[in-house]
Amino acid sequence: MRIGETHWRTIWPEADGSVGIIDQTKLPFAFETVTLRGVADAARAISEMLVRGAPLIGATAAHGLALGMREDPSDRGLEEAAIRLMATRPTAVNLRWALETMRARLSALPPAERAEAAAALAAEIADEDAAQNRAIGTHGLEVLRAIAAERGRVHVLTHCNAGWLATVDWGTATAPIYLAHDEGLDVHVWVDETRPRNQGGHLTAWELANHGVPHTVIVDNAAGHLMQRGEVDIVLTGTDRTAANGDVANKIGTYLKALAARDTGVPFHVCLPSPTIDWSLASGADIPIEARDPGEVTHVRGLAEGGVVRAQVTNPGSPAANPAFDVTPARLVTGLITERGIAEPSRQGLATLFPDRAA
């Protein structure tokens, strides 16, 4: 998407075979790119969250495996690279999907052909993600158009960053927003700051500002009040893993917003490319929830006089806990917006859109 007048993706191949990414831990206070030269770089980029967002984690893992094939294309090299990348983050299922897709194709090839094939396959996975998000955008756009036709405007509330920075391009929850804005609908976005890591205030606000979409940052606590007051027309979020019954694991706090949407009659849609669906999971209860460093709760990154600081924002000495995701049950979801259309949030709803994949 746009940064000023330039079009960017979040991940791209360089001419020398290395892979470029935007270092998202530096945003919004600095824009820096990083070059990944091997599987260790890619694994670090995922685990330290230079890249994040389920679809982008998948694409980075694919590119990481391709870098691994340049280092060691043997069966053992393939195995070790996949294991190393798989261990970086536990919740997003796109990671597993991308690695399994790559391994299945690469293991059938002789080692000498793997590096080139892997690079091509990683690029294909990245292109496919961008295309899927664009398609999510067109389906979601219909929903936003219907609201705009009725109310003359659309106030969207979104949580975390399910924007283009979380994907290869377009974003999941933001794809309908960008398309709506570009065709002239009066769209405004309430951006949950999304503690603890502030991906809303840091990343979503940054990308909406760069694209020129009107938006307002709020604390996570404010979403319910705005819905009670009729200030929210629709909630759009992403998901890190969707169970076969339509339960969705997404950034911690999504469940609270879904409850408020239900209580106030606001539609709550989840936007997802199909690799985010874990067909092996009967319900969200089985989705592993990552417990991250409590330091993300006790400290924040911000811009103070003199530069970027890491500041403690809790009572020194008080312990903290940091569950990174929660599960929103399908009963609270209005629709699952996928690249094939909008599914009812149920086993049957998903199976109807994806008869080729549902068990």
Added chain:
Amino acid sequence: MRIGETHWRTIWPEADGSVGIIDQTKLPFAFETVTLRGVADAARAISEMLVRGAPLIGATAAHGLALGMREDPSDRGLEEAAIRLMATRPTAVNLRWALETMRARLSALPPAERAEAAAALAAEIADEDAAQNRAIGTHGLEVLRAIAAERGRVHVLTHCNAGWLATVDWGTATAPIYLAHDEGLDVHVWVDETRPRNQGGHLTAWELANHGVPHTVIVDNAAGHLMQRGEVDIVLTGTDRTAANGDVANKIGTYLKALAARDTGVPFHVCLPSPTIDWSLASGADIPIEARDPGEVTHVRGLAEGGVVRAQVTNPGSPAANPAFDVTPARLVTGLITERGIAEPSRQGLATLFPDRAA
């Protein structure tokens, strides 16, 4: 309550007629007291939140009016001091209650007697608040004892600071917790950090740590997940204003936690001294919600290398909105814990406990 081995209140008369307070904007990174010498000092202490919390706002306004009577005990002085103090914060009804109580009593006296009477009356209002909170504690303790008897432990979740720092002493939501801890129950508190001003992470964590109560700070987003996982036995919050039907206005985000409690079957109790009840309001829909400075959303106060900083935590240039309270409807509240016992959250429930005040 305890800071180390010393017992403190949040507000106290000094020998020279001035009034001492703890500067809560400095906590938890520094402990400083401030002396209020006139009505202007008191108004500034409330509006700039050196003191906050509905009961403490009321007590500070009472002491402020007493300081005003030392400056100008005329009818006009009384009128002007009351108007000035009334304008400091819009949501907490204790402010109005304290000022009206003081004015009714003082206006009946000749000006020459007002300064002394006002100081005595302010001290009485402060003592009464401490006693009311202690009584709330004994009623709430019964609820915590029942949970402990069944489960062997009590995990309380609380939002914002309804602790002794929000009152003259004991706190509202914390009074049952301190009593339970002091009698040896295995009580642990999940402390919502409570963005934007972080009164949970700054104040509640600080006072629980100083009293030795086990606690864990979480981001506001995490409360629902913990309830889904059975990690919360009860939610205890305060309220800034309670309508006659039991709807409660409290710190922004309270509504979201109440929704999660209802969805997961966790009891949700609101602790309040009766001056927090606005008998003139039929429902919470009429409670004015303070819109505070968006700078509280875009910037946080924290401790970095070299000292306390104010750091921007959102994309520079992105606008922000800052509604400070929300209304939790009575239907989501399990019980209203008052100094007279636990009321059902309804007009009839409150009227049964307070037949002398209900209209």
